[in-house]
Each structure stands twice: as structure tokens, then as C-alpha cells.
Amino acid sequence: QVRLVESGGGLVQAGGSLKLSCAASGDTFANYAMGWFRQAPGKEREFVGAVGRRADNTWYEDSVKGRFTISRDDAKNTVYLQMSSLKPEDTAVYYCAADRTGPWYIPRFEHEYDTWGRGTQVTVSS
Secondary structure, three states, X not given: OOEEEXXXXXXXXXXXXXXXXXXXXXXXXXXXXXXEEEEOOOOOOEEEEEEOOOOOOEEEOXXXXXXXXXXXXXXXXXXXXXXXXXXXXXXXXXXXXXXXXXXXXXXXXXXXXXXXXXXXXXXXXX
């Protein structure tokens, strides 16, 4: 089973950008679809977006579409979340997750993911 470690979180002003990384180890990264979720204080964890096993196969929630980009580098066993035009409501702990799935599927629900990282805090100030 793959193990995941997120990095890159921090404090940024509204309108700024931040790039999160999620490094995987322990299994063949290319066999996994990778998702990003976030949890704001007092709220349930929500799906942000995901990339399938093919790097060009992505899905985004409407709230981040056009602002966030997910990419993967199988040679580095890493998935990225590039966040731009950040808003205070993007403040949350961001988690990456992995789902060992078929080549074309993009999982969008928490229960579909097998493995989770511990999260990284993103704070957007107004």
C-alpha cells in the first residue's frame, strides 16, 4: 500500500498562489488515482479534485475550477496541487489520497480512497 506525505502548505494573502506536493512511497505510484481533499474548521472534509492514472485525466469541484490545477509526475512519485487566486474560504487542511483503481476512473468520494496523508495547513488571509 502506498504511503503519502503532503508538503507546501503555509500562509498566503488573498489573491496569491501556493503549490502543494504529495509524495508517495511504498507501491507503484502509477497504479493509483490521486485526489485532493480539504477540511475547513468546523466543516466536513470536501473533495477538491483528482487526477486519474493518466495525467491528462482530471476532475475539479466547481469552487476551485479555473483556479486550481492538479498534476502528477510518476517519475517522482508525486502529485501536485497548484492553487492560484486564493480566497480566504480556501483556508483548510489539505489532504491527498490515493486509490488503486483502473486506468480511466477518477474517484471523487472519500470512501473510494484507500490511503490518506496527514494533511498540510493552508491559510489565506484577507
